Amino acid sequence: MNKKALSLVITVLILILYLSQFSPPNSKDARIIFCDVGQGDGIYLDLPNNIDVVIDGGPNTKILECLGKYMPFWDREIEIVVLTHPQADHLNGLIEVAKRYKVKHFVTSPVGNATKGYQALTKAIQEGNTTIQNIYTGDEIKINDITLRTLWPSREFVADNTNATISANILGATTTNSDLNDFSVILQLEYGTFDAVFTGDADENIQDEILAANTKLKPVEIFKIPHHGSRYGLLDEFIDRFEPGFAVISVGKNQWGHPTPELLSRLSLRSIPILRTDNDGDIVVITDGQQYKIESDK
Numbered sequence: 001m002n003k004k005a006l007s008l009v010i011t012v013l014i015l016i017l018y019l020s021q022f023s024p025p026n027s028k029d030a031r032i033i034f035c036d037v038g039q040g041d042g043i044y045l046d047l048p049n050n051i052d053v054v055i056d057g058g059p060n061t062k063i064l065e066c067l068g069k070y071m072p073f074w075d076r077e078i079e080i081v082v083l084t085h086p087q088a089d090h091l092n093g094l095i096e097v098a099k100r101y102k103v104k105h106f107v108t109s110p111v112g113n114a115t116k117g118y119q120a121l122t123k124a125i126q127e128g129n130t131t132i133q134n135i136y137t138g139d140e141i142k143i144n145d146i147t148l149r150t151l152w153p154s155r156e157f158v159a160d161n162t163n164a165t166i167s168a169n170i171l172g173a174t175t176t177n178s179d180l181n182d183f184s185v186i187l188q189l190e191y192g193t194f195d196a197v198f199t200g201d202a203d204e205n206i207q208d209e210i211l212a213a214n215t216k217l218k219p220v221e222i223f224k225i226p227h228h229g230s231r232y233g234l235l236d237e238f239i240d241r242f243e244p245g246f247a248v249i250s251v252g253k254n255q256w257g258h259p260t261p262e263l264l265s266r267l268s269l270r271s272i273p274i275l276r277t278d279n280d281g282d283i284v285v286i287t288d289g290q291q292y293k294i295e296s297d298k
Contacts, residue, residue, distance in 0.1 A: 027048060028048055028288050028289065029048070029286055029287065029288050030045065030046065030047045030048060030146065030191055030286070030287055030288075030289070031044075031045070031046040031047075031070070031284060031285065031286050032044075032045055032046075032189070032196060032222065032284070032285040032287075033045075033046065033066065033070055033282055033283070033284050033285075034224070034248050034250055034275075034277055034282065034283040034284075034285075035058065035062070035063055035065075035066035035277070035282055036062070036066070036252075036277040036278070036280075036281045036282050036297075037057070037058025037059065037060065037062040037063055037066070037093060037250070037252070037277070038058060038059055038060060038062060038252030038253070039059060039089055039228065039251060039252035039253065039254040039258070040056070040057075040058035040059040040060075040088075040089030040090060040092075040093075040228075040250065040252070041055070041056040041058060041084070041089070041090050041200070041201075041224075041228075041250045042054075042055075042056050042057050042058035042062070042063040042066060042093055042250070043055040043056060043198060043224075043250075044063075044066055044067060044070060044071075045189070046070060046071070047143055047144070047146055048144060048145070048146075049144055050075070051079050051080075051143050051144070052071060052075065052077070052078045052079055052080075053078070053079060053080045053081075053082065053143070053148075054067070054078055054080070054081045054082065054094070054097060055081075055082040055084065055187070055198055056082070056083060056084055056090040056091070056093075056094070056200075057081075057083075057090065057091060057092065057093025057094035057095075057096075057097055058089065058090070058092065058093040059088055059089040059090075059092050059093065060092060060093060061093055061096050062093065063093035063094070063096075063097060064093070064096055064097065064100065066282060067097070067101075069282070070282075070284075076100075076101055076102055077101060077102045077103075077104065078097070078101045078102070078103050078104070079104050079105060079143075080104070080105045080106075080107060080141065080143075081094060081097065081098070081103045081105070081106050081107070081130075082106075082107045082108065082185060082187065083106070083107075083108040083121075083185075084108075084109075084184045084185045084186075084198075084200030084201070085108075085109060085111070085180050085181060085183050085184045085185065085200055085201060086108075086111065086112055086113050086115070086118045086121075086172075086180060087180055087181070087201070088115070088117050090200070090201070091117055091118060091121050092117050094121055094124075095117065095120050095121045095124050098121065098124035098125050098128055098130070099124050099128075102128065103125065103128055103130045104130065104131065105130065105131045105132075105133060106125050106130045106131070106132050106133070106171070107132075107133045107134075107135055107141070107185070108132075108133075108134060108135075108171070108185060109134060109135070109136075109153050109158065109183045109184075109185050110134040110158060110162070110166045110170075110172075110173035110174050111158070111162060111172075111173075111174055111175065111176050111180065111183045112171055112172020112173070112174070112175060113172070113175060113180070114175075118172070121171075122171045122172060125171060126171075132169045132170060132171055133169050134166070134169050134170075134173060135150045135185060136150060136153060136154060136155045136158065137150055137151060137152055137153065137154040137155070137213070137214075138150060145191060145192070145289065146189065146190065146191045147189070147190045147191075148187045148188070148189055148190075149187065149188045149189075149190060150185065150186070150187060151186040151187065151188055151197075151210055151214065151217075152184065152185065152186040152202060152206060152209075152210055153182075153183050153184070153185065153206075154209070154213065157182075157183075157209065158174070158183065161176055161178045161182070161183075162174040162175065162176045163175050163176060163177070179203075180201075181200070181201040181202060181203055181206075181227065182202070182203070182205065182206050184199065184200025184201050184202040184206070184226075185200055186198065186199050186200060186202055186210070188220070191287060191289040192287075192288070192289025192290050193289065193290055194221050194287045194289050194290065194292055195218065195219070195220040195221055195222075196220055196221060196222035196223070196224075196285070197220050197222070197223050197224060197242060197244075198224050199223075199224050199225070199226040200226065201226055201227040201228075201233075202226050202227070203226065203227055203230070203232055203233050204232050204233070204234070204235045204238075207226070207234070207235045207237075207238040208235060208237075208238075210238070211235070211237055211238060211241060217241045217242060218242075219242060219243040219244070220242045220243070220244050220245070221244070221245040221246065221285075221287075221292055222244065222245065222246055222248060222285055222292075223239070223242050223244035223246070223247050223248070224247075224248045224249075224250065225247050225248065225249045225250075225259070225263070225267075227258075228249065228250060228251045228254070228256075228258040228259065229249045229251055229258045229259020229260060229263045229264070230256065230258055230259075230260065230263070231257075231260040231262055231263065233263065234263060234266070236266065239266070239267070239270065239272070240270075244272055245272075245273075246272070246273050246274075246275055246294065247267050247272045247273070247274050247275070248275045248276075248277075248283055249274065249275070249276045249277070250277050251276060251277060251278050252277070252278050253278070259276070275294065275296070279298065280296035280297075280298050281296055281297040281298035282296065282297045283295075283296050284296065284297075
């Protein structure tokens with residue numbers, strides 16, 4: 001084999017190895033990537049049939065690094081982007097996501113605000129001709145064999161705690177004088193016998209509402225700890241209802257002491273293994289709907 005042919009073979013092998021990193025080993029596999037975005041939330045769902053879902057974008061543009069790492073470079077379309085609630089540590093990264101990718105559907109609660117970041121995100125979404133959907137408790141997003149079930153917010157809670165009657169699927173359809181965390185979209189991913197819950201920043205008072213209203217909560221394999229592990233971010237009864245196999249904390253360097261020792265102690269007392277983006281980097285959960293495994297890049 002001459003040098004030119006050998007060089008071509010090596011180039012092809014390198015390309016194959018490079019491309020292989022973007023696809024789960026099994027076409028039925030789904031990947032949940034808790035991106036290391038610092039003090040905030042940024043989650044990428046790489047689902048079968050080349051469906052991409054992003055839940056929150058973190059406080060900066062690090063979500064773009066995560067998407068660039070796990071999405072093929074030629075894939076410039078994201079089927080669904082979810083904003084759990086309009087605070088900077090969840091929405092800022094989505095501004096650039098909306099500018100750099102074609103976002104087909106944008107899913108959120110109807111509550112907005114007048115912050116510079118939220119207005120910039122609204123502008124980027126509108127310019128992308130993206131379909132907007134405000135969701136409530138009981139709503140489901142069906143993605144082939146996978147369901148994203150909405151646990152919160154309820155229509156009644158939104159109606160009772162916001163400043164306008166909501167009648168349209170528009171961004172910032174209403175505002176509130178209450179804590180924005182209370183309107184966090186909480187989703188449960190269901191795939192075969194595998195379940196994962198994404199909790200946004202919903203604190204104890206909201207968890208109590210969910211427990212009182214929902215009798216269908218069930219054990220899950222993966223549970224994202226609410227509000228980055230804040231002291232008052234998790235009811236014992238809430239975590240006990242879900243009985244998670246693993247707890248994931250999306251957190252970075254911060255001034256609030258997240259995750260708090262009290263929270264970590266309560267998880268340890270229940271023998272729940274803890275994964276943290278500040279310690280473990282990107283946390284990757286791979287499942288075929290039956291079995292699952294967890295990888296990290298640190």
